[in-house]
Amino acid sequence: MSGQRAFNLLKTHQQSSDRLIDNFNAEDLRAVIEEIKVAFSENHQDALKFQETRDKSLFPMIGYRHALLQRNLRCTLAYLYSRLMKLKDIRWKLGPVINADIKESLTEAEIQWFNNYSRLLTNYMMSFPNGFNIMTDMKPPKSLFIEVKCLCDYGKFELENGESVALQKNSIHFLPRTECEHLIRQGILEHITN
Amino acid sequence: MSDENIENNLNESEINLDEEDEDDELITPQELLEKIEIAWINEKSAPDILEYQGELVDLMMGQIVHMEENLQSIPSNDLRKTVHKMELERIKYIIASYLRCRLQKLEDFTQYMIEEEKKRPLNKKRLSEAELKFAEDYHESIETHFHQLALQHLPPQQDDISKRIIRPNVMGHVFVKVLKPCGTIVNTKDEEVDLSENSIHLLPYQLIAELLNKGDICLI
DSSP, rough: TTHHHHHHHHHHHHHTTTTTSOOOOHHHHHHHHHHHHHHHHHHHHHHHHHHHHHHGGGGGHHHHHHHHHHHHHHHHHHHHHHHHHHHHHHHHHHHOOOHHHHHHHHHHHHHHHHHHHHHHHHHHHTTTTTTOOOOOOOOOOOOEEEEEOOOOEEEEOOTTTOEEEEETTTTTEEEEHHHHHHHTTTOOOOOOOO | OOOHHHHHSSSSEESSSOTTTTTHHHHHHHHHHHHHHHHHHHHHHHOOOOOOHHHHHHHHHHHHHHHHHHHSSSSOOOOHHHHHHHHHHHHHHHHHHHHHHHHHHHHHOOOOOOOOHHHSOGOOOOOOHHHHHHHHHHHHHHHHHHHHHGGGOTTTTTGGGGGGGOOTTTTTTEEEEESOOOEEEEEETTTTEEOTTTTTEEEEEHHHHHHHTSSSSSEE
């Protein structure tokens, strides 16, 4: 059915909200683009036919195909855009390196975009005299040190003052907030409140 | 280091706010912080981007470096170090949050922001150089991405970029606190609203954008 693939593209994308990002749906995307092309060429032919025959009964079908084409195009771009927004989230949460797990779900162009976005952010931050880091202090600071629970075996973690702590699964530590903030965002540590 | 020096961690000597200004407008660090807080809250509450407070940000970043240097010379078991460090963290958070908030708006409404910025006269620009560069590059990266994965495979002239512009809702309501009396304005229901000093109102952003820009009111 016309338009079904485009709908499918967005539906499966939206349903996968439990994962950071779903697999790139190249198959549906290709089908949608194909549908656009077919609709376009059929319209083109009908338009030529109209010029010869002035047959107004061609109009409804042309209008329909045009609407289909516009809708498909819109769905396609919405799909691509929404994925980029997810990538952006990943950049802010997990830092500039994408792990293999996520990489598998992406297409080459998305990996490029991700790296490019990372570079844009860095360039922006480097425009300040000391390269002011806007990726830290994501939440209003309440205290200098926070209690954290380690969720996986991370290994040795060195602090700014030279001390190092062994981050083992289920161990609990009292660390400077600024230094372990990124580990919390990556899901390696968990901030214990109360 | 003397006590006095530590206490005045937010260096109390006055800073020159406007270097080109002959009159040498001076500002204390305390006032600087207050101004940044207002700018930050305004930015967070306004739907559109506001004028970039570059001078304030630069001065504050200078202060941060200065405070960090001061902190270095206090022994780490000194209670004051903890207190001052906390203060420093808070200031850093405000600046980072302010800048992030602006980037967020640039990312959400990229094309709109760039076009509006181009329309503004030279002395009314709202974005910093780095922000404009970021917005333009970001816009380009998305367009390239669209082109690579979809548009290049399509028949030409099907995609109309002007249909894709996302605009902020400038008629969205904001809470306004009046700093200087600014007469009355007419709201969307044709009622007159008296903007007397310290009064608080809920008004559409568009109506008060000009007053906000002048600094006669602030958002809360």
